[in-house]
Amino acid sequence: MDRRAFLRSLAVGPFLVGLSPKGRVQARPPLRAERGGKSVVAQARDPSVWRDGQLVEGKVGELLDRAVAAAFGYRDPAEVWKQLVARGDRVGIKVNCLSGRRMSTNLPLVWAIIERLRGAGISANDIVVWDRLDADLEKAGYPVRRRGQGPRFCGNDSVGYYEGLFAVGEIGSLVSNVAVRDCDVLINVPVLKDHGIVGVTLALKNYFGAIHNPNKYHARCGDPYIADVNLIPALRQKTRLIICDALEAQCEGGPPFMPQWAWRYSALLVATDPVALDYVGWQIIETRRKEVGLPTLREAGREPTYILTAADAQHRLGVADMAKIEVVEG
Amino acid sequence: MSKPLPPAEASWSRRRFLAAGASACVLAAVGPGSASRPPFLELRRAKDLSVVEARFYEKLPNRKIRCKLCPRECVIDDQERGYCGVRENRGGTYYTLVHSRPVSIHVDPIEKKPLFHFLPGTEALSLATVGCNVECKFCQNWQISQVRPEQMEAYEASPALIAELARESGSPTIAYTYTEPVVFAEYMYDCAVEGRKRGIRSVMISNGYIQREAMLELCSVLDAVKIDLKAFTQRFYTELVAGELKPVLDTLKLLVSRRMWTEIVYLMIPTKNDAKQEIREMCRWIVSELGPDVPVHFTRFYPQYRLRNLPPTPLATLRMAREIALEEGIRFAYIGNVPGEEGENTYCPHCHVVLIRRAGYSILENNLRAGRCSKCGEKIPGVWS
Numbered sequence: 062m063d064r065r066a067f068l069r070s071l072a073v074g075p076f077l078v079g080l081s082p083k084g085r086v087q088a089r090p091p092l093r094a095e096r097g098g099k100s101v102v103a104q105a106r107d108p109s110v111w112r113d114g115q116l117v118e119g120k121v122g123e124l125l126d127r128a129v130a131a132a133f134g135y136r137d138p139a140e141v142w143k144q145l146v147a148r149g150d151r152v153g154i155k156v157n158c159l160s161g162r163r164m165s166t167n168l169p170l171v172w173a174i175i176e177r178l179r180g181a182g183i184s185a186n187d188i189v190v191w192d193r194l195d196a197d198l199e200k201a202g203y204p205v206r207r208r209g210q211g212p213r214f215c216g217n218d219s220v221g222y223y224e225g226l227f228a229v230g231e232i233g234s235l236v237s238n239v240a241v242r243d244c245d246v247l248i249n250v251p252v253l254k255d256h257g258i259v260g261v262t263l264a265l266k267n268y269f270g271a272i273h274n275p276n277k278y279h280a281r282c283g284d285p286y287i288a289d290v291n292l293i294p295a296l297r298q299k300t301r302l303i304i305c306d307a308l309e310a311q312c313e314g315g316p317p318f319m320p321q322w323a324w325r326y327s328a329l330l331v332a333t334d335p336v337a338l339d340y341v342g343w344q345i346i347e348t349r350r351k352e353v354g355l356p357t358l359r360e361a362g363r364e365p366t367y368i369l370t371a372a373d374a375q376h377r378l379g380v381a382d383m384a385k386i387e388v389v390e391g
Numbered sequence: 392m393s394k395p396l397p398p399a400e401a402s403w404s405r406r407r408f409l410a411a412g413a414s415a416c417v418l419a420a421v422g423p424g425s426a427s428r429p430p431f432l433e434l435r436r437a438k439d440l441s442v443v444e445a446r447f448y449e450k451l452p453n454r455k456i457r458c459k460l461c462p463r464e465c466v467i468d469d470q471e472r473g474y475c476g477v478r479e480n481r482g483g484t485y486y487t488l489v490h491s492r493p494v495s496i497h498v499d500p501i502e503k504k505p506l507f508h509f510l511p512g513t514e515a516l517s518l519a520t521v522g523c524n525v526e527c528k529f530c531q532n533w534q535i536s537q538v539r540p541e542q543m544e545a546y547e548a549s550p551a552l553i554a555e556l557a558r559e560s561g562s563p564t565i566a567y568t569y570t571e572p573v574v575f576a577e578y579m580y581d582c583a584v585e586g587r588k589r590g591i592r593s594v595m596i597s598n599g600y601i602q603r604e605a606m607l608e609l610c611s612v613l614d615a616v617k618i619d620l621k622a623f624t625q626r627f628y629t630e631l632v633a634g635e636l637k638p639v640l641d642t643l644k645l646l647v648s649r650r651m652w653t654e655i656v657y658l659m660i661p662t663k664n665d666a667k668q669e670i671r672e673m674c675r676w677i678v679s680e681l682g683p684d685v686p687v688h689f690t691r692f693y694p695q696y697r698l699r700n701l702p703p704t705p706l707a708t709l710r711m712a713r714e715i716a717l718e719e720g721i722r723f724a725y726i727g728n729v730p731g732e733e734g735e736n737t738y739c740p741h742c743h744v745v746l747i748r749r750a751g752y753s754i755l756e757n758n759l760r761a762g763r764c765s766k767c768g769e770k771i772p773g774v775w776s
Contacts, residue, residue: 159470159471160470161470194541218541218542222542226696226697228697233526233528233533233537233696233697257455257466257468258466258468273537273538273539273542274476274537274538274539276472276473276474276475276476276539277474277476277526277537277633279474280474280633314453315468316468316470316471317454317468317469317470317471319453
């Protein structure tokens with residue numbers, strides 16, 4: 062199937078949702094982290110972000126500011142946030158909370174993101190922190206709040222799924238109301254970790270938490286399913302920023318927390334190109350695996366080829382080639 | 392305190408299912424031409440998922456498990472689920488989340504399953520939990536088969552209650568159907584055991600995608616099985632089912648070897664599995680491996696789910712398939728999903744008289760006497776009493 066036919070397949074039949082996601086029409090093109098024709102992945106590291114086994118909240122915020130500023134080439138990260146979101150936007154923060162307190166998106170990072178969104182004029186009532194299930198959020202130490210004043214924290218089981226079936230490539234899924242109906246802007250906040258079936262779980266894989274049937278799409282190391290999910294218009298068009306939590310990372314035994322394979326990388330990765338971020342994150346995990354004497358993911362039989370598929374001519378979700386990626390230090 | 396289900400809740404609402412992450416309890420017809428009715432006993436809504444240890448799995452290092460229920464053999468990390476979405480690894484122990492949690496319960500004619508040689512004219516208490524171990528792009532029940540348990544409100548119905556429901560509703564049979572009963576194998580087994588205590592039989596309406604050991608265990612408590620043979624090529628199974636053909640054929644051989652009453656349904660999808668040669672090869676395989684007495688139902692496809700760009704199966708195609716089956720020696724070939732079609736009837740393979748005349752799910756005429764043709768005395772295979 063050529064790209065034209067593939068894209069046509071996104072919008073055939075009365076049961077499909079069209080290409081335009083529901084939500085406010087954006088007045089300007091989204092800000093991109095690009096430089097000289099390359100996708101930028103910014104990395105900010107600071108071991109002092111950990112003290113006595115705990116995250117230092119102020120340091121997490123500093124890391125976030127450094128990474129965001131570096132990704133977009135701005136001096137003042139607050140200016141970046143003002144470019145990324147506009148007053149009145151409803152913002153969804155997609156976290157990954159499947160693995161309890163130790164290997165999920167760290168809550169201090171989420172609060173730091175919320176603080177910067179509010180600084181950019183977003184009402185706290187228009188922010189929702191979201192994952193697959195309320196219980197997942199609870200297990201990761203998040204306060205589940207489905208309604209009321211302030212940011213909401215809830216799972217798809219609370220907010221439900223949009224009623225149209227999205228059939229894209231090899232997948233047919235219902236998509237969380239947060240992504241389709243309730244938000245204008247999405248911020249993807251995955252964790253840097255290994256995955257026992259699909260190789261790694263980073264930005265692209267994090268959106269498996271947005272669909273109702275991810276269990277159907279782990280075969281063949283998630284290829285092409287993970288790439289296909291990221292073609293869903295609501296996810297693709299609304300995602301403005303990816304902030305990968307690499308404060309503590311894991312190179313083997315994921316997605317559950319395995320202390321023997323976790324290490325404090327003390328970093329945040331920031332990008333707008335999910336493929337580039339995943340590709341860089343994949344290399345970080347491979348490097349760590351080599352350091353601790355583990356085989357490569359290819360040798361382990363779970364090379365995350367879906368990242369390469371996400372960059373192919375049918376998907377064009379980003380670039381998976383270090384010659385086209387600029388990694389900058391924040 | 393249990394309460395009777397109000398009539399307003401007794402219809403399937405897709406909108407309600409899709410809204411707010413929890414649906415109405417389902418008490419509606421599944422599939423075209425409903426002849427369903429709700430059971431009588433009071434049912435309580437489940438407040439949570441079940442957590443019953445699964446019976447077919449092995450433990451692996453690092454809190455992983457390998458599921459041994461279906462041929463996929465999912466290897467599942469802690470806190471993760473298998474392909475079916477209804478079984479979860481919690482700390483290295485594998486649990487079924489749908490035991491005693493049906494989402495759909497109806498009283499259906501047994502002909503709706505379809506089983507044509509099993510207690511014709513009777514009703515079956517028919518139930519399903521959510522979940523399936525394949526993903527057919529033409530699934531007619533995807534709203535319940537392709538979801539996870541927390542996405543639908545379920546009933547709390549123990550195996551004993553299900554058996555009582557069957558008895559109360561006057562159903563001699565419990566049918567495990569609508570979704571894929573393989574994924575709720577433990578519940579099916581326990582319900583069948585409770586049914587037997589009360590003289591109620593059990594039939595499994597399945598895709599046959601199950602491992603030998605699990606199927607053998609179920610054979611000890613089931614009375615009949617209908618298998619959806621979705622095609623006779625692996626290519627079809629790969630592209631449209633996300634499954635495998637060979638394990639299904641192995642299941643069919645196992646069932647027949649265990650003398651389980653078995654019928655086959657073949658949904659004919661235009662351009663996908665309706666080639667004459669494929670039908671002929673399948674029929675030859677059935678005759679040689681299963682014998683000529685296994686009924687085969689060629690049923691009409693209607694556009695569904697993710698396969699909506701094809702027309703309904705032409706009647707001529709269905710008739711062609713039935714003709715090929717008869718030519719190849721299959722003694723009971725039927726046409727399904729075409730009410731009033733002559734191919735719905737059972738004919739004596741010896742004297743060709745109409746034995747059972749059907750219209751949809753209704754029996755208009757039954758000329759069987761103690762399982763034999765009332766005209767020539769030919770013994771007709773099946774479960775008749």
